[in-house]
Amino acid sequence: MQLRPVDLARGHGLSTQAVRNYEAAGILPPAARTPHGYRTYTPLHAQALRAFLALVPGHGHQTATSIMQAVNRDATGDALRLIDDSHAQLIEDRRTLHAVEAAVGDLVPVPQERGSTFVGPLSRRLGIRPATLRKWERAGLVHPQRDPQTGYRVYSAADVRDVLLAHQLRRGGYLLEQIAPLLAQIRAAGGVAPLESMLHDWRARLSSRSRAMLSGAAALDAYLRTRTDDRDAPGAGTGRP
Structure with missing residues (x-):
């Protein structure tokens, strides 16, 4: 034929x-x-x-x-x-999804921040050293801007939220390389609240792919x-x- x-x-x-x-x-x-x-x-x-x-x-x-x-x-x-x-x-994508879901489940609500702050006050608030915040920045967890006059790091409200979340997850035993993609997802979702919908869509896409x-x-x-x-x-x- x-x-x-x-x-x-x-x-x-x-x-x-x-x-x-x-x-x-x-x-x-x-x-x-x-x-x-x-x-x-x-x-x-x-x-x-x-x-x-x-x-x-x-x-x-x-x-x-x-x-x-x-x-x-x-x-x-x-x-x-x-x-x-x-x-x-x-399989690797499913493992990543499960890790993110577990991390989100470990989070507690973070209060809405207003304004910005410098590295010193933020580190004192969390009881950690400024060097730890700089290490988190190098690992891609946070992305503070620089004050144009002094060159000091300035943490916006969103940056503070990310630092607080990172601090929670570090206390829960999560590694920096596990936290960085989670915070990237939170930033893409516009906060923690919309993340559950994103995770639902992620699960659905993986199932569809299977x-x-x-x-x-x-x-x-x-x-x-x-x-x-x-x-x-x-x-x-x-x-x-």
């Missing part, structure tokens, strides 16, 4: 140029050509396209491309290693089976003469 580029394109809401680009990139196996030079595809190409489009949501465009390129050059082991790497990254990886694995397995069957059937394959 021969298919035209437009047949593949229409079935997946793509342009015929996109189909040709996928072939040129190695995402699809090479197409046969008619005596007049027109491309002809087969159900194997349709299966490859379905596999690629199913892989993209879970693995991303670049990794999905690399997976298909490896399969099409008969380097299935390379493709499987790429998939393993994606799963390992997903489901997408399952769908991608099923589609890729079907393509691998089709390639094997196609290779074992005399006269079948990509349609190449």
Whole structure:
């Protein structure tokens, strides 16, 4: 059965140029050509396209491309290693999420600050040395500005909030490298209160990615089976003469 580029394109809401680009990139196996030079595809190409489009949501465009390129050059082991790497990254992302959720659970409400303060009064308030605050700054936990006249560090209300949160988490045994990404999330969310919604969205995205990886694995397995069957059937394959 021969298919035209437009047949593949229409079935997946793509342009015929996109189909040709996928072939040129190695995402699809090479197409046969008619005596007049027109491309002809087969159900194997349709299966490859379905596999690629199913892989993209879970693995991303670049990794999905690399997976298909490896399969099409008969380097299935390379493709499987790429998939393993994606799963390992997903596991690491889940660990990060769980660490942030645990840290947020350990936080107590921080009073709303007004105005700004210098390093001395802030360090005395917390019972820590100014050198500790400077260490936290180097670790990326806080980002105080400098007074243009004196050059002293000036902590805004948001900076003080971050320092108080960092102080809570340090007392709870969290490391600086664990606290820095949490505070970055809090700053991005605009405070602690909106962070729960952000964490909910984060969890949902990870779950969606996991489901997408399952769908991608099923589609890729079907393509691998089709390639094997196609290779074992005399006269079948990509349609190449």
